[in-house]
Amino acid sequence: MSAIKVLIVDDEVIIRKGIRTSIDWEPLGIEIIGEARNGQEALELAESLQPDIVMTDIRMPLMDGLALAAKLKEQKPHIKIVIVSGYDDFDYARQALKIGVSEYLTKPVGAEEMKKLMSKLRDQIRAERERHNEESHNGMLLRESMPYIQAKWLNRLLKGEHQDEVTIRDRARQLHIPLDGPEYAVVVIDIDDYRLIMEQSTDREKELIQFAIQNIAEELFGEKFTTAVCRTEEDTLAVLLSVNMSNKHLITACCEEMQQCVRRYVKLSVTLGIGSIISSLANVPASMEEAMSAIRSKVYRGKGQIIVFDAKEHAQMKSPMLIPTEEELELLQRLATMDFAGIQERLDKWFRHCAEEGVSYQHVQTLCVKLVVLATTHVEQMGVKRTDLDPVLLNPYDEVKKYETAHDMKQWLLKMFESFIQTISQYKTSRYRNIVSVAIQYVQEHYAEELKLEDIAGHVYVTPNYFSRVFKQETGEHFTEWLNKFRVEKAKPLLRDVSLKVYEVAEQVGYNDYKYFAHIFKKYTGTTPKEYRNQL
Numbered sequence: 001m002s003a004i005k006v007l008i009v010d011d012e013v014i015i016r017k018g019i020r021t022s023i024d025w026e027p028l029g030i031e032i033i034g035e036a037r038n039g040q041e042a043l044e045l046a047e048s049l050q051p052d053i054v055m056t057d058i059r060m061p062l063m064d065g066l067a068l069a070a071k072l073k074e075q076k077p078h079i080k081i082v083i084v085s086g087y088d089d090f091d092y093a094r095q096a097l098k099i100g101v102s103e104y105l106t107k108p109v110g111a112e113e114m115k116k117l118m119s120k121l122r123d124q125i126r127a128e129r130e131r132h133n134e135e136s137h138n139g140m141l142l143r144e145s146m147p148y149i150q151a152k153w154l155n156r157l158l159k160g161e162h163q164d165e166v167t168i169r170d171r172a173r174q175l176h177i178p179l180d181g182p183e184y185a186v187v188v189i190d191i192d193d194y195r196l197i198m199e200q201s202t203d204r205e206k207e208l209i210q211f212a213i214q215n216i217a218e219e220l221f222g223e224k225f226t227t228a229v230c231r232t233e234e235d236t237l238a239v240l241l242s243v244n245m246s247n248k249h250l251i252t253a254c255c256e257e258m259q260q261c262v263r264r265y266v267k268l269s270v271t272l273g274i275g276s277i278i279s280s281l282a283n284v285p286a287s288m289e290e291a292m293s294a295i296r297s298k299v300y301r302g303k304g305q306i307i308v309f310d311a312k313e314h315a316q317m318k319s320p321m322l323i324p325t326e327e328e329l330e331l332l333q334r335l336a337t338m339d340f341a342g343i344q345e346r347l348d349k350w351f352r353h354c355a356e357e358g359v360s361y362q363h364v365q366t367l368c369v370k371l372v373v374l375a376t377t378h379v380e381q382m383g384v385k386r387t388d389l390d391p392v393l394l395n396p397y398d399e400v401k402k403y404e405t406a407h408d409m410k411q412w413l414l415k416m417f418e419s420f421i422q423t424i425s426q427y428k429t430s431r432y433r434n435i436v437s438v439a440i441q442y443v444q445e446h447y448a449e450e451l452k453l454e455d456i457a458g459h460v461y462v463t464p465n466y467f468s469r470v471f472k473q474e475t476g477e478h479f480t481e482w483l484n485k486f487r488v489e490k491a492k493p494l495l496r497d498v499s500l501k502v503y504e505v506a507e508q509v510g511y512n513d514y515k516y517f518a519h520i521f522k523k524y525t526g527t528t529p530k531e532y533r534n535q536l
Contacts, residue, residue, distance in 0.1 A: 039063025
């Protein structure tokens with residue numbers, strides 16, 4: 001039995017040497033095949049040495065242990081990763097667990113503990129190898145089974161890889177695939193909203209749904225036509241029909257029944273695309289492409305349709321819609337001012353133009369991704385951190401692919417812009433509060449001095465007009481009004497001290513003009529400073 005290969009990664013030579021020499025690895029069936037000083041070097045060695053276990057420190061130059069672990073799990077998920085770190089930090093351990101690290105040890109690690117751990121990993125690896133070999137053998141038998149071979153060959157036929165009619169018929173007979181003819185047509189069955197529906201489903205659940213729909217298709221179409229059914233994509237099936245004069249008019253009726261049965265038994269909606277009837281098996285790929293083209297036109301027609309290929313409609317599908325720069329800037333301006341109604345109006349106009357011009361599904365997707373990327377960049381330039389955005393916005397291309405119609409893509413885009421606006425609003429509120437709180441703290445420390453609006457605005461690094469607007473929004477008062485009230489409240493306890501002259505109290509709270517102080521004091525208390533003192 002071959003030895004289990006181990007790669008040691010640590011930026012300290014003495015640590016690497018200690019791991020290599022402190023244990024007699026050979027009796028354990030383990031071989032130290034290499035050492036690396038950092039994560040980057042380890043990645044390169046892992047590619048050439050193909051280790052089974054990587055033992056790594058966390059803190060290293062160029063690439064740390066956690067980054068190395070993440071890369072290895074992405075590129076070589078079978079590798080067992082052991083982190084041996086001097087940092088007993090829960091956050092590190094949690095990140096390591098999330099990445100899929102096998103063990104997290106804190107230094108120092110004794111030789112016995114290390115031997116016990118490595119023996120356990122060795123046994124796991126050997127058990128996994130045996131399981132993998134058994135699964136590979138069973139998988140090979142499964143792949144070589146007749147249904148798999150039939151489906152694979154049918155896919156090749158539909159894609160145009162087989163073009164000689166005689167060869168096609170011979171191979172079909174060998175695989176027991178009926179191609180009676182004399183004419184043929186392809187129907188494509190597309191599961192609506194497949195990616196959205198299956199987002200939380202297991203592979204087993206997906207397989208069961210696909211199997212159920214294929215069974216329904218084989219039974220329904222098989223009653224009226226000689227059929228061959230195969231899965232072309234995860235969410236689509238292709239049905240190759242042998243058509244004659246007595247049944248060609250039944251294609252649409254069978255498609256309607258197919259929709260009803262899927263809705264009743266699988267609780268899903270499907271869209272069906274019908275290609276042209278052709279007389280030669282060599283032209284089957286053309287009917288297939290037409291059926292797929294019909295499916296793609298549901299971007300505007302909507303889901304749950306039966307769409308017969310229309311050459312005129314297909315010819316109208318155009319290239320991407322080019323948005324004028326000024327319209328993009330207008331959209332970003334509306335985003336900055338949180339004008340959701342204006343954003344909706346602009347998107348409605350663009351999507352209406354897409355429908356009128358027949359812009360293709362892929363180009364509508366591209367438009368959506370472009371707008372999200374533009375908006376993300378603009379919001380970041382406003383000061384919002386990328387980490388504060390909805391995680392969905394960080395990978396818009398994968399998200400928009402879940403939607404199959406222009407209407408759904410537009411609704412998704414509106415939802416994304418609504419999320420942008422919420423984030424901007426929260427950012428502005430937080431920023432406003434920070435500006436005002438810093439300004440108030442400054443006043444509390446300097447109210448006895450001469451304070452001007454310009455001084456306070458400069459202290460918080462904004463313009464006076466902006467500061468005035470923010471202060472009023474947060475406190476409900478103009479800054480000057482708030483400052484006068486604050487100073488009056490500071491003056492009240494000082495007036496109780498009869499040893500202080502009233503003009504001295506005025507100076508201590510920031511008023512060099514006694515008469516002005518008296519005017520302000522009476523405005524907010526209803527009495528002059530002297531009257532207030534006498535009342536006390």
